[in-house]
Amino acid sequence: MARWFDETLYDTQRQSFRIDREIYRGRSEFQEILIFENATLGRVLALDGVVQVTERDEFVYHEMLTHLPLNAHGAARKVLIVGGGDGGILEEALKQPIERAVMVEIDGLVIEQCRKHLPSVCGKAFEDPRTELIVGDGVKFMAETEERFDLIVVDSTDPVGPAVELFGEAFFRAARDRLTDRGVLVTQNGVPFFQPQEISDTYTKRKKLFPLTGFYLAAIPTYYGGFMALGWASNGLDLARPDRAAIAKRHAQLGIATRYYTPDIHVAAFALPSFVQELIR
Amino acid sequence: MARWFDETLYDTQRQSFRIDREIYRGRSEFQEILIFENATLGRVLALDGVVQVTERDEFVYHEMLTHLPLNAHGAARKVLIVGGGDGGILEEALKQPIERAVMVEIDGLVIEQCRKHLPSVCGKAFEDPRTELIVGDGVKFMAETEERFDLIVVDSTDPVGPAVELFGEAFFRAARDRLTDRGVLVTQNGVPFFQPQEISDTYTKRKKLFPLTGFYLAAIPTYYGGFMALGWASNGLDLARPDRAAIAKRHAQLGIATRYYTPDIHVAAFALPSFVQELIR
Numbered sequence: 001m002a003r004w005f006d007e008t009l010y011d012t013q014r015q016s017f018r019i020d021r022e023i024y025r026g027r028s029e030f031q032e033i034l035i036f037e038n039a040t041l042g043r044v045l046a047l048d049g050v051v052q053v054t055e056r057d058e059f060v061y062h063e064m065l066t067h068l069p070l071n072a073h074g075a076a077r078k079v080l081i082v083g084g085g086d087g088g089i090l091e092e093a094l095k096q097p098i099e100r101a102v103m104v105e106i107d108g109l110v111i112e113q114c115r116k117h118l119p120s121v122c123g124k125a126f127e128d129p130r131t132e133l134i135v136g137d138g139v140k141f142m143a144e145t146e147e148r149f150d151l152i153v154v155d156s157t158d159p160v161g162p163a164v165e166l167f168g169e170a171f172f173r174a175a176r177d178r179l180t181d182r183g184v185l186v187t188q189n190g191v192p193f194f195q196p197q198e199i200s201d202t203y204t205k206r207k208k209l210f211p212l213t214g215f216y217l218a219a220i221p222t223y224y225g226g227f228m229a230l231g232w233a234s235n236g237l238d239l240a241r242p243d244r245a246a247i248a249k250r251h252a253q254l255g256i257a258t259r260y261y262t263p264d265i266h267v268a269a270f271a272l273p274s275f276v277q278e279l280i281r
Numbered sequence: 282m283a284r285w286f287d288e289t290l291y292d293t294q295r296q297s298f299r300i301d302r303e304i305y306r307g308r309s310e311f312q313e314i315l316i317f318e319n320a321t322l323g324r325v326l327a328l329d330g331v332v333q334v335t336e337r338d339e340f341v342y343h344e345m346l347t348h349l350p351l352n353a354h355g356a357a358r359k360v361l362i363v364g365g366g367d368g369g370i371l372e373e374a375l376k377q378p379i380e381r382a383v384m385v386e387i388d389g390l391v392i393e394q395c396r397k398h399l400p401s402v403c404g405k406a407f408e409d410p411r412t413e414l415i416v417g418d419g420v421k422f423m424a425e426t427e428e429r430f431d432l433i434v435v436d437s438t439d440p441v442g443p444a445v446e447l448f449g450e451a452f453f454r455a456a457r458d459r460l461t462d463r464g465v466l467v468t469q470n471g472v473p474f475f476q477p478q479e480i481s482d483t484y485t486k487r488k489k490l491f492p493l494t495g496f497y498l499a500a501i502p503t504y505y506g507g508f509m510a511l512g513w514a515s516n517g518l519d520l521a522r523p524d525r526a527a528i529a530k531r532h533a534q535l536g537i538a539t540r541y542y543t544p545d546i547h548v549a550a551f552a553l554p555s556f557v558q559e560l561i562r
Contacts (some may be wrong), residue, residue: 011299012321015505018293040293057474060507060554134417193338193502194321219500221474221507224296226341226500260554268549273341273541 005036007224008049009039010194015051023117023144026227029107030162035117041222043118047157049111053086055120057221060187063110063261064218064230064269065153069184071247071254071266072239076150078102080178081281082166084155085110087122093129093153095256101131102147106162108135130160139165142235144175147187150180154187159198167198169205176209176235189215191225193274199229206233214240215280216269218260228271229276240270285543286317288505289330290399290439291475296332296505298325304398309390311443316398316417322503324399326367328391328438333453334367336401338502343369344470344542345511345550346434346497350465352528352535352547354512354534357431361459363371363447365436366391373410374434376537383410387443389416394406420446423455424497430459435468440479448479450486457490457516463517470496472506473557484561487514495521497550499541511550521551 003019022035029046034046053061065090070076079093082104090103093180105111111133115126126133134141138154156163166187175185190198197279199215206213213233231238248263249256285301302318315327319474323336332432334342347370351357360374362384371384388555396403407414415422419435433456437444446452447468457465471479487494494514501509515519529544 005298012319012323013296014297015294015296016287020293038293040291057507059556061440106419136447191502219499219507221472221500221505222294224502224505226338226502259556262404262552262555262558266552268552271545271549273546274543276545277539 005034005046007051009224012150013074015031015222017041018147018231024113026109026113026167028107033110033113034222035113039056042120045114045118047064047092048156048161052124052157053088053118053121054222058079058088058121060218060220060260061223061228062088062092063258065155066096067251067256067258067261068216068266069151069186069239070093070096070098070271071250072242073160073184073237074246074250078147078149079106080149080152081249082142082154082156084116084153086118087125088196089153089155090131091121091123092221093151099160100132101128103131103242104134104136104138104141106135106137111135126144142171142178145178148178148183150179150183152179152183152185154165154185156188158195169209171207172233173279176233181235182237184232184237184239187231189229189231191223192227192229192279194225196261196279199231199276200279206231208235208242212238215272215276217272217276218269227276240258242267242270261268283513286315286327288327288332296503298322301370302471305394307390307394308389309391311374311388314391314394316394316462320441323401326395326399329442331438332397332503333462334369334402334406336399336505337403341499341541342504342509343373343398343503344468346370346436346469346472347373347377348532348537348539348542349497349550350432350467350513350520352531353378353523354431354465355527355531359428359430360516361385361430361433363423363435364435367395367399368392368406371433372402372404372406373428373432375406375411375548376434377535378528379413380411382409383415384412385415385417385419385422387418420452423452423459429459429461429464433444433460433464433466435466437477439467439471448483450490453486455516457514460467460516465513465518468486469511470512472504473508473510474504475521475561477560480512480557483512487501487512490514492516495552496557498553498557499550503515508557523551525546538552
């Protein structure tokens, strides 16, 4: 009889993946880590019972949190990634002509196991000379660093467990102060249909701190429940008014082979369904 | 211990809903019918083990298959619905100033049980004087009718079981001949990430039959796997080049309270991720 992984995110509905081969199971200081193989989705990473990444659909999330803000910015040099232990954001960001990528991930065991068992997600990103990897607390790093970044990506789990502070006002304020003038913060903000509070809470906090803030959407197959909301905030760049011509020109010049992102998708991602608009009113 | 409904669409991944109360279970001449209550999704209809509609998220699918083509057309009077036994398409279409809606659903038991147990989906649509309900075979109706329609919506199950002919070339040809000059056919075409063949097959067939055809997307929480593809085809209306100003004006004038659809969502729905574009090349 087949073994199944049942995601534990919700009480009344769930997604499940068949475990065709268990690859790694362990417990770090912070969370339960499970990596397994599924015939359709490839290798799957789950933390504390919640799907974080699958080989087959990771491109959607990773492209939309890197190429979208980087193409909109147009001249980013320094990128900070908080979380993102699987290396997918790092790898995608390094496809852009940036000079430096700092990644601060709290769980060294996640990095170690992902590098070993999910090499298709991180590629050679951890060996890239532009990468500085810090195994440590992103909240503490953000409060203490004096460096400023053109893009800060928060690639975290949901706001329970180790990631809760990454959704707090103090962290958002610190991130704001670490952005360059046209720098932008982007974050995962849950699936509005099933997690409406995540987007509402984040919006309430950020609109007090940033002159420019909002959300864009991506449909990520294994983040169950329709669109996921990706939050953004900036002191000087209005991400919600994309310059399609400039974006298309840059995307064509860079020639990065994307599988979800296109300049049209970039623009379309800012169209919010009515029920999502109501959550941030 | 809680009882769960496990959707049987795929072998390696699935969604499940907790059955908080079973409301109806029966077998028609065509399929297994199950209606149950779920604390998060409201009442849920499943046919042959596959989720068709939930009270909580039905608005996405129904709005996008009615208001989008009807607002693009701008002057539709006659609508034909093939399938759609829950009445959700019918109800949404009747919010528009149309003169006549013909609905041809093969399974009378589905209609009967949905009217009884899912009244929030169909509203008063079946009693509307503009409605003509035909319990019968949509394929046969399409081949025999001499009436022409401004909008034909095919709201079917996936191309297995009773719906298989609704994805066939003969049916598409008959539908083409039953459209007015600017009339448009819209259909559900599966979730491209998990059902890539549905969109590819449909495109191959339709491009031989229609001068104008393509797909647009909607993220429907309980059609598991990211975006669903909605197919369109027309002899004279290029749905993929929406006139945003005209659409916004009409939407404002009609004042229909939509919960997913907006004029911006209308335009954005035609932006296809690269991996979807590749399926229809």
